[in-house]
Every structure is written in C-alpha cells, then in structure tokens.
Amino acid sequence: MELLILKVAIILVVGFIGGKVAEKYKLPSVSGYLVFGLFLGPSVGLIFKGFEGVITAQDQDSLKFISEIALSFIAFSIGSEFNLKRLLSYGKNVTSITNHEVLFAVVLVFLTLFFIPKPAPIMNGYEPFSRNNIAIGLIFASMSAATAPAATLMVMRQYRAYGPVTKTILPVVAMDDIHGIVIFGFLISIAKMLTSGETSNVFLMFAKPFAEVFGSILLGGIIGYILVFVTKKIKKSMSDYQIVSVTAILLTMSLVLVFNNLLSKYDLSFSTLLTNMMVGAMVANLIKKPDDTFASVNNFTSPFFVIFFTIAGASLDLGILKTSFLVSILALVYILARGFGKYFGAYVGAKKRNMEPTVQKYIGFALLPQGGVSLGLLVIVMRQMPNFYPLISTIIMLSILVYETTGPIFAKIAISKAGEINGLDRLEELSSVDDL
Numbered sequence: 001m002e003l004l005i006l007k008v009a010i011i012l013v014v015g016f017i018g019g020k021v022a023e024k025y026k027l028p029s030v031s032g033y034l035v036f037g038l039f040l041g042p043s044v045g046l047i048f049k050g051f052e053g054v055i056t057a058q059d060q061d062s063l064k065f066i067s068e069i070a071l072s073f074i075a076f077s078i079g080s081e082f083n084l085k086r087l088l089s090y091g092k093n094v095t096s097i098t099n100h101e102v103l104f105a106v107v108l109v110f111l112t113l114f115f116i117p118k119p120a121p122i123m124n125g126y127e128p129f130s131r132n133n134i135a136i137g138l139i140f141a142s143m144s145a146a147t148a149p150a151a152t153l154m155v156m157r158q159y160r161a162y163g164p165v166t167k168t169i170l171p172v173v174a175m176d177d178i179h180g181i182v183i184f185g186f187l188i189s190i191a192k193m194l195t196s197g198e199t200s201n202v203f204l205m206f207a208k209p210f211a212e213v214f215g216s217i218l219l220g221g222i223i224g225y226i227l228v229f230v231t232k233k234i235k236k237s238m239s240d241y242q243i244v245s246v247t248a249i250l251l252t253m254s255l256v257l258v259f260n261n262l263l264s265k266y267d268l269s270f271s272t273l274l275t276n277m278m279v280g281a282m283v284a285n286l287i288k289k290p291d292d293t294f295a296s297v298n299n300f301t302s303p304f305f306v307i308f309f310t311i312a313g314a315s316l317d318l319g320i321l322k323t324s325f326l327v328s329i330l331a332l333v334y335i336l337a338r339g340f341g342k343y344f345g346a347y348v349g350a351k352k353r354n355m356e357p358t359v360q361k362y363i364g365f366a367l368l369p370q371g372g373v374s375l376g377l378l379v380i381v382m383r384q385m386p387n388f389y390p391l392i393s394t395i396i397m398l399s400i401l402v403y404e405t406t407g408p409i410f411a412k413i414a415i416s417k418a419g420e421i422n423g424l425d426r427l428e429e430l431s432s433v434d435d436l
Contacts, residue, residue, distance in 0.1 A: 007059055008066075012303060014040060015310035028155045028408035030309055035405060037313020055314040063311055070308035072249050072276045073301045074150045078174050079224075079280015080294050093359075094168060097349035098175040101367055102145045104345030105338050106183060110141035112337040116330055135191035139385070139392055142187035143377055144338040146180030148369040149173040151408045154305060157298075161415040162423030164356045169366045169414075172346075174277055176367070178213060181271060184377050185209025192384060208268060216270040219259070220278025223252050227279060228286040231293060242296035245283075249297070252276050269380075316401045327391065331398040338399065342367045358418040365414040369407030370400050 018036025019029035038044070041053040041060075055063075114137045152173060156166055185208050227248040234240045252275050260269045283290050343364030350360040374396055382389045415421055 004059065004062055007055060008063070008307065010054060011037075011040065011063075011307050011310045011314075015306040018310070019306070028151075028412050029158055030151045030154045030408040031405060033306060033309035034313035034316075034408075037310040038316060038318065040310070041314030041316065043316060043318040053314065055311065060311060060315055063307070066304060067308050067311060068253060068272060069250070070301070070304040071150065072253050072272055073297060073304060074153055075273045075276035076245075076249050076280040076297060077153060077294060078149055078170050079277040079282075080284045080290065082171065082174070082277070082281035083284045093350070093353045093355055094171045094175060096353045097168065097346050097355075097363065098172050098179060100349030100352075101172070101342045101345035101364065102176050102179045102183070104348070105144045105341030106141045108341035109144040109334060109337045110137045112333050113137050113140050113330065116333060117326065131194040135194045135385075136388060136391070138187040138191045138194075139381060139388065140334055140395070142180070142184040143374055143392075143396060144334070144341065145183050146177050146370070146374060146377075147173045147342075147367045148374070148404065148407070149177070150305075150308070151369040151404065152366050152411045154309075155408050155411040156415065159412065159415060159421045160424040161420045162426075163415075163418055163420035164359050165363050165366070165414060165418040166420050166423065168355075168359055168363055172363070172367065177273060180377075181274070182209040182213055184380075185212065188380065188384060195385070195387075212268055212270060213274060215259075215268075216256075216274035217278050219255060219270060220252065220275040221282060223248055223255070223275075224279040224282025225286070228282055231283070231287060236292075238292065238296045238299070241293050242300055245293055245297050246300060248279060249276055252279055312404060316397070316404070318401070327394055328398075330391075331395045334395055335399050335402050338370075339368055339403075358420075362414040362418045365410040368403050368410050370396075370403040374400060 014036050015033045018032035018034075020032070021036070022029050022032025040055045042057075044053050114133065149170070152169060155161075156169070189208070227244065230244050231241065234244060253272055256270045256272045256275055263269060280294070283293050287293060346364035346367055347360055350363060378389075378393050378396055381392055385392075
C-alpha cells in the first residue's frame with residue numbers, strides 16, 4: 001500500500017511537470033500529461049530493455065478506480081450542456097452534426113477496412129465477403145463512433161474557450177457517445193451471429209443496447225433528482241454544494257457497479273459515463289443557478305484529472321508499433337478513415353444546418369480524441385469475441401495512442417482558429433459592463 005501511494009505521488013509530479021512543459025511550448029496541458037505518462041509505463045522498455053516501467057499493469061488495475069472517478073466528474077460536467085432551453089435553441093444543429101459525423105466515420109471505416117487482408121490466424125485465407133471479414137469490419141466500424149470527451153473538455157477549460165464552436169462541442173460529444181454505445185451493441189450482435197451462425201434470441205441481442213442506454217439514463221435521473229432535492233434544502237455555500245455533489249457522483253459510480261454485477265448474467269451493463277451525464281443534466285435543468293454546483297465540483301477535480309491522463313499515458317505501450325507490417329497498415333487505415341469520417345461528417349452536418357462558418361470548418365477537429373469509451377468496448381469484445389480480440393485491441397490501442405496524444409492539439413487548433421480562446425474572459429467583461 002505504501003508503495004502504491006508513493007506511485008500516486010510520482011504520477012502527480014510527473015503529470016504536473018508534463019503539463020508545465022506543454023504549456024511552455026504552447027500545447028494543451030493534457031498532451032503533456034499523456035506524453036510524460038509514457039515514461040512511467042511499458043513504453044520505457046523500448047529504451048531500457050527488460051524494464052516494464054514504474055507503473056505496472058497491476059498498478060494500473062489497482063488505480064483504475066481513480067480513472068473511473070475522473071471520468072465520472074467529466075461526465076457530470078458534460079451534463080451541464082443538456083439544459084433543455086439551450087438544447088431547444090440549437091438541438092437540431094447538434095443532432096445534424098452528430099448523426100453525420102457518426103455515420104461518415106462508421107461507413108468509411110467499414111468500407112476501407114473491408115478490402116484489406118487480415119492476419120492469417122484470424123482469416124485463414126483472405127476472402128472479402130467471408131463472414132469473419134465482415135464481422136471484423138463491423139466491430140471496427142462500431143468502435144469508431146464514440147469520442148473521448150475528457151481531453152477536449154480539459155483543453156476548453158485550460159484556454160477558457162467560449163463561442164459557437166465551444167458551445168456545440170460538448171453536446172455533440174455526449175450524443176455521439178450515446179450513438180456509439182447503441183451502434184456498438186447492434187453491430188457486435190450482428191458480428192456474433194455471422195461468426196457463430198446462430199440466430200436465436202435475435203430480439204434480445206438488439207434490445208440490449210437500448211436497455212443499457214435507457215437503464216443508465218433512468219438511474220442517473222433518479223439520483224440527479226435526489227441531488228437536486230437535497231441541494232435546494234442545504235445552506236447555499238460552495239463547500240456544501242461540493243460535498244453533496246461529489247457524494248452523488250460517487251454514489252452513482254457504486255450503484256452502476258452493483259447493477260452491472262447483478263446484470264452480468266444477462267450480458268448487460270450500465271454506463272458510468274451516461275449515468276453521471278444524466279445526473280448533471282438534472283442539475284442543469286432543475287436548479288435555478290446550477291453554475292455554483294458545477295463550479296464546486298470543478299474546483300475539486302484537478303488532481304484526479306492529472307492522475308487520470310498521466311495513467312492513460314502510462315497505459316499506452318509503444319511496443320505495439322513493432323507488430324507486423326499488415327497490422328500497422330490496418331491501424332493506419334483505421335486511424336485515417338475514422339479521422340476523415342468524423343471531420344467531413346461534422347462539416348456536412350453543420351453545413352446542412354447553415355451554422356456559423358467557424359463551426360463548419362473547425363468542430364470536426366475537436367471530435368478526434370478516442371479513449372475511455374473505446375477501452376470499455378474492448379472489454380466487451382474480449383468477453384464476447386475472444387478470437388478477434390488480439391487484432392482488434394492492438395489496432396484500437398494504436399488508434400488511442402495517436403488520438404489521445406494529438407487530439408488535444410487538434411482541439412486547441414479548433415478553438416484557436418475559431419477565435420474562441422479566452423472567450424469566457426471576454427464574456428465576463430461584457431457582463432460587467434452591462435451591470436454598470
């Protein structure tokens with residue numbers, strides 16, 4: 001235990017230094033956390049042979065709960081963007097962008113990977129229209145939809161961004177995670193049927209994604225309502241808001257785990273991300289001044305975020321770059337197809353709604369990060385389709401390596417080109433002038 005606590009301190013120090021170095025070179029702090037985290041994990045073995053890193057796989061497993069807490073805080077913050085009044089004003093815009101960027105990414109990934117030969121142990125001879133090839137394409141396509149919200153949110157906070165692009169990013173990211181979970185549920189069901197030849201319980205297989213999404217939303221709604229009720233009764237102080245809100249977020253995490261244990265025999269699982277988003281959404285809609293509640297949580301979370309992103313960097317293994325040439329080609333095609341699909345899909349979705357030129361040009365850059373949701377989906381692939389897991393996990397991990405390290409940079413490019421850096425400061429200045 002003492003050694004684990006020491007390693008947490010090392011993670012914080014290394015992450016802090018990485019963030020400062022990144023800031024010095026005018027890069028997002030998140031990129032610094034991730035890159036410096038690489039030196040704590042197995043990637044350092046490329047330099048020092050036989051050394052597996054300060055943060056071992058066992059350490060990552062032991063510290064997984066910290067990452068879960070950080071993701072829950074992030075999801076709660078994203079819920080603030082689901083204010084119904086705000087959504088009604090630009091809901092169709094968000095829906096159009098989300099639908100198009102998800103559709104373009106899924107279709108483009110499937111079509112491009114479909115015609116590339118797969119490793120012999122999986123395919124036993126490449127046949128484009130074989131069931132195995134179609135199944136692999138469907139799984140990769142389904143995993144291309146979701147965007148990791150954490151890095152983008154951190155970049156926006158660091159640069160105090162505000163404007164049309166910033167206001168659109170978080171609702172799109174939240175909705176495309178919902179899309180991603182549902183699409184993955186459908187397509188992995190089809191992939192399982194193709195590879196097994198079984199067609200029994202088809203209704204249940206297709207109903208599972210909806211059960212998982214709506215179950216998560218219902219649980220989050222109940223806990224969110226209780227949080228709102230308690231918040232209205234307590235003394236109006238930041239410390240009280242903080243204690244009550246953090247308790248609600250941790251309670252949500254624990255209940256999701258309890259329900260997932262109970263539902264595991266039915267192959268169902270609720271999403272911590274969606275559940276905490278719904279808790280945040282309830283606060284955003286049912287409290288007159290929700291900003292105090294969200295601010296109280298944000299003031300508590302900085303160390304968790306540093307640990308989360310530094311551990312994420314430590315979990316990435318650059319050694320997988322030494323895999324076969326064919327796997328490297330598959331990974332490169334997947335990464336490019338997903339990136340182009342998301343960018344051009346978002347552009348088309350914004351263009352069809354005649355949104356601001358800055359939104360059309362730049363929002364796609366902010367939708368590239370891939371991380372937490374994809375890692376969660378990999379666990380399902382490992383459990384349900386173990387024969388395909390080695391290939392799929394290698395390519396997805398390479399994609400995460402690329403997108404988690406470059407995604408924050410692209411997010412900064414988006415808000416910088418849109419002229420939204422320090423937008424919150426300008427907004428506060430205008431508000432103070434109006435008060436005068």
